[in-house]
Amino acid sequence: MEFMKGVNLRYLPPPVASLYLEDQNLLHSIGSAIVFDLMINNWDRFPLHNIYKVGNPKNLIFQRLDMIELHLIDHIVTPIGNTGLADNYFRQLKMIRNMDDTAKLQLVRPIKEFVMNYSYHEMLDEHLMIIVEGMYETIEVISSPEGQIFMENLFDSMDERVKKSVKSEIDTKYINFIKKAYRCFVDE
Numbered sequence: 001m002e003f004m005k006g007v008n009l010r011y012l013p014p015p016v017a018s019l020y021l022e023d024q025n026l027l028h029s030i031g032s033a034i035v036f037d038l039m040i041n042n043w044d045r046f047p048l049h050n051i052y053k054v055g056n057p058k059n060l061i062f063q064r065l066d067m068i069e070l071h072l073i074d075h076i077v078t079p080i081g082n083t084g085l086a087d088n089y090f091r092q093l094k095m096i097r098n099m100d101d102t103a104k105l106q107l108v109r110p111i112k113e114f115v116m117n118y119s120y121h122e123m124l125d126e127h128l129m130i131i132v133e134g135m136y137e138t139i140e141v142i143s144s145p146e147g148q149i150f151m152e153n154l155f156d157s158m159d160e161r162v163k164k165s166v167k168s169e170i171d172t173k174y175i176n177f178i179k180k181a182y183r184c185f186v187d188e
Helices: 014-021 024-040 083-097 101-119 125-143 145-163 168-186
Strands: 060-064 068-072
Touching: 014 024, 014 101, 024 068, 024 125, 024 168, 083 125, 083 168, 101 125, 125 145, 125 168, 145 168
Parallel strands: none
Antiparallel strands: 060 068
């Protein structure tokens, strides 16, 4: 595995945490990362109300070059095998698209405690709302006609790759899960 220079949330010193975790671009990136994690059911990066109970600060690497950057590491697609649980998960994803501002804030509120526990930085509701904006801007992008074309091309290339795979049954299960999660954000 390639080494990534940076610091994870657990070791971000308080003054630096304040600088980083109040950066609007970084907060938007966190929102985009949450949408990505929801699409692949990567449950161990950010805690989300009624969806993911825990977060893992080691899966967030912060880097400051010309600007503050967030890098996501250690992600995995986690399909849900139980049909009832999977249906419930997809129902929750569909609800996210149409939440009012109060529900959106409630969804990301566990991030506030998560950040405080690991960096001692107190996030304000206005910071959480920037994360929410990042989430919904990402959903708009992937739902746009151009975004849908991009995602369909991506899925086609993944399907082609699976045809050549030794583990095609497992890979197909993963891809189908991502496709279904994606459709939850796109379909009205």
